[in-house]
Amino acid sequence: MALRPWSCSFQAGSAGGEPRSTTRGARGSTNNNDNNKHNKDKQIKQPKTTTKEVDVRGAQELSIASSQLQKLVALGTKASLDEVSDIFSTEFCEWKRNPKRATVVLSCLAKQRLPHIARHVLTSMLVCRADANVFHYNAVISASGKGGQWQLALSLLSSMSEMRILPDRVSYNAAIAACEKAGQWQLALSLLSSMPDMSVCPNDISYNSAMSACEKGGQWQLALSLLHGMRSMRAIPDEISYSAAISACEKVGEWQLALNLLSSMPDEKVVPDQICYNAAISACEKGGQWQLALGLLSGMRSIVAVPDKISYSAAISACEKVGEWQMALELLSSMPDMRIIPDEICVNAAISACEKAVEWELALGLLSSMPEMRVIPDEISYNAAISACEKGGKWQLALVLVTSMPHMRVIPDEITYNAAVSACEHGGQWQLALCLLSSMPDMRIVADEISYNAAVSACSKVGQWRLALSLLSRMPDMRILPDEITYNAVVGVCEKAGQLQLVLNLLNKMFSCTYSVLLRFRLCTGDFKRG
Template sequence: MPEAKLAPDKITYNAAISACSKDGQWQLALNLLSLMPDAKLVPNQITYNSAISACEKASQWQLALNLMSLMSEATVVPNQITFSAAISACEKGGEWQLALTLLSLMPEANLTPDKITYSAAISACENGGQWKLALNLLSQMPDAKVVPDKITYNAAISACEKGGQWQLALNLLSLMPEARLVPNQITYNAAISACEKGNQWQLALNLLSLMPDAGVSPNEITFSAAISACEKGGQWQLALNLLSLMPEAQVVPNEITYNAAISACARAARGSWH
């Protein structure tokens, strides 16, 4: 632009920062932001949001929060997008406490958390192993007049799975049709993994059998969790049967899948030896 004797303005910088953000180039995004004062340009809400989103994508939660604090100093008012991106950055950085703190600060800023904000906060709780807090946030959504979507339910089910709460995971799965939400591969994988952790091999296999009718294709994660559930339940024949079904489902067994099947056989062999 300077070669063409054109001076970049705020809109130009915002577009360039946004482009860098979308491609995960957080260093370039922050570099452009730092150049704006030299160009006598004042960053606005859009500028900061794009830069925070860039940091979020790169799991740079400290930088995301630092940018938020700079907004206050520059008297730039954060909006829902700002908070959602910062909460998501904390989620990716494993900082669930900070994610919840940011969520609690939104009413003070006269902002109502939306679907994206709640989903990010629930995901933060999920990553932090805080299934009770994840479910608490999910239960708050109707009062806040926010309708949970598939991503929200998936995060909550995954939180229950990580917390070993298979009954709660299945309960959430059963509530999705009422909410007019169709479970996807991520949903089933989390629910099957929850059953595997809870030694519920029958339920894990039942969920796997429901997937084709629901138009959902299992992947290696699905089969690995189901095979592992059979292994824990001492069902080595079923584990091997699932392994043999994978090529039909156009899924290539991986190391985890084979290890789970081998463990099932080894457990059976130990049992028969004793």
């Protein structure tokens, strides 16, 4: 793991969420008759001196912490407890007098995403009997969450009661966020539900993290339930709450619910932001509602939310899915007018729209113009363009694209080769189809049933029944199960060649294979009745 250069911006006197000092250096009273003018002048100047002393003291704390943390970062993620203890051996006595110094160190470790080092620091404090408080634990729990160590975060939270430290809302929020980041939605919900039992009131941050965890876990019903239950716990939903709920609906294709949530936000005095709109547009895209997606996109321009690349890529994808290639191209061409630079996702969606409409010339034009748009084509770009050529019967261009990919530092995949083999099959180029199939292992690409079906079909179309039969016999060795398409192609070419005995054998195998597959399916699904 590469460590980032050390940097920590931390305000002295408010480390780790600890309350700032309420000392303001107010002027002393001048009502005492014994105070002379000299004393009055000293009293007037006192606030300035006190403030400077606080600033200097805070700067010194940060300087000391920075020096120590430089050493910690140099140790790396595998630092031992002894190594960490040695660095702070001279500081523990001072930490006993001033716990804020420890909070500064632990909070900065959280920002650096170094949970194990933060845990070692906390352990060293406990061993040296330096009083650890809730701020210290909160900082380490936060470090654990940011570092992807959700188990450590939960362990620290549970150990607080053993140390007679009461977890607060910050403790629970940090632990819930750790679970959310790791996709542990059940644990996030368990923590949220346990907060009232610990006399800790959840807030919007608590609910937002839990909803986001549900969204990542595909639990859209639970996300909606949390959103609707927030006000009963005196937590006010905000745009983050709604964006998490809308995204949860978007991921499972519930576009109607996503739009209902978006439209209800003004009634709840919540202004939809860019993320809310993007999630709603993506929900419409998944649901095939391209008109609604375009309506949302145009509506963004008239309110606070400003469209970005994600907004346009979702809208273009919505058009691509239903074959509205003209609209997809129009959206792509309008992006520079909105001062939005298209990325590969936007252009790929437009190429795919042209591919589905068999507009191979436009697809190739977009692919060739990507460098001018400062967009680097990837395998998705090439695969869509090759598929467009395949559908347009341009097998020569498909092969040119395949051979040009390595020069563009783009690695072909099975989709690339399947489209190219299929292009040769449509063009009657069975030799080239077989050549591509045989070259796939050299490219470390595993052929699948699509690859073999296209090659078998290429041989069948030109009466090469022996080659078709040979490919069929090789499929089990490649751990590929022939399907109905495979057998139909081979049976058809053998029948035309007058190989009736082979036809009968193939039909028996086909029936046996189909029955075996059906039997396994029914056993797996439990849909099997004894006679």
